[in-house]
Amino acid sequence: MTPVEVAACVFCRVGERRPGTTTITLTRDEAAVVIRDVPAEVCDNCGHAYFDGTVVEALEQIHEAAIDAGAKYAVRDFVTKVA
């Protein structure tokens, strides 16, 4: 296996991943939840965002909470809650 350069984007192989924030939309069934200000590494060429595991878990919790609240469409700011 060839070592993958940490900073390189695996999608376009041209851009570099830079720390920043992004907005993503998670969907399940008819429910769509937009989450803003999500910490991510964002490719400076194609814009693909990379999230780390703790961020992904937090996103799932925010998504679940919005669906549990009966939302069909919701916009949330990314807020980490330490359980």
Ligand SMILES: [Zn+2]
């Ligand atoms: Zn890229």
